[in-house]
């Protein structure tokens with residue numbers, strides 16, 4: 513059961529539990545004084561450094577096309593351009609700020625001491641239900657047991673889809689390299705090295721892709737179809753509740769998984785292709 517005490521203390525302190533000693537600054541507010549470590553790194557006494565930090569970019573830019581630093585050194589034009597963010601940049605930063613804030617607020621099962629920490633074991637079961645290993649093992653086992661050509665075709669394509677998902681998510685994570693939320697505990701079952709990264713959520717891509725796959729080929733009964741949709745939604749939502757992901761990681765994961773299924777349909781291995789592949793093996 514959620515503990516109101518834990519929730520109120522987290523709210524009072526303005527922080528999220530579970531960070532232990534590994535506290536990371538997400539933002540440094542422009543309206544507040546920077547932390548003392550930052551002031552020291554600026555190489556002067558706190559008052560001078562605070563004044564320097566609160567200088568507006570416009571004042572620092574001066575009137576010419578280049579900028580004077582404290583030592584009178586001229587900065588190149590490109591450095592000045594970075595101080596002038598575009599509308600798109602501001603919108604992107606604002607979205608990221610909202611994302612970080614919301615993800616932190618929703619990470620209520622991020623550890624046992626968090627406000628909904630008691631339901632963490634249940635969330636971890638949901639996590640396992642969307643993990644790659646049970647899906648790969650289940651599809652391979654069903655393929656081995658299947659004695660109809662139609663069943664084998666569907667299951668082989670499901671296996672292909674699951675591998676495709678692992679590759680695409682792995683590449684995307686390696687390119688984007690977004691850190692997982694600061695309040696996440698890295699106690700996940702069986703991960704690859706790229707799973708240290710957050711964007712996109714592999715569970716969300718798999719849940720969305722597999723849900724579409726199941727609905728298109730394997731699950732026909734209406735109540736079960738509703739269950740499949742609920743499961744996929746819950747897998748994605750549980751990623752944020754567990755503190756594993758930011759909201760945007762999961763939202764993009766659903767989007768990517770949805771489109772991955774279209775790719776699977778395009779690459780569908782038909783019985784003719786399968787026969788020729790088996791023929792080449794013999």
Ligand SMILES: CC(C)=CCC/C(C)=C/CC/C(C)=C/COP(=O)(O)O
Nearest residue numbers: 644645702703704707713714715716
């Ligand atoms: C046979 C083979 C290559 C199996 C690998 C299965 C495996 C370890 C998948 C990783 C699943 C995982 C932990 C994804 C991370 O999900 P996020 O939602 O945290 O991004």
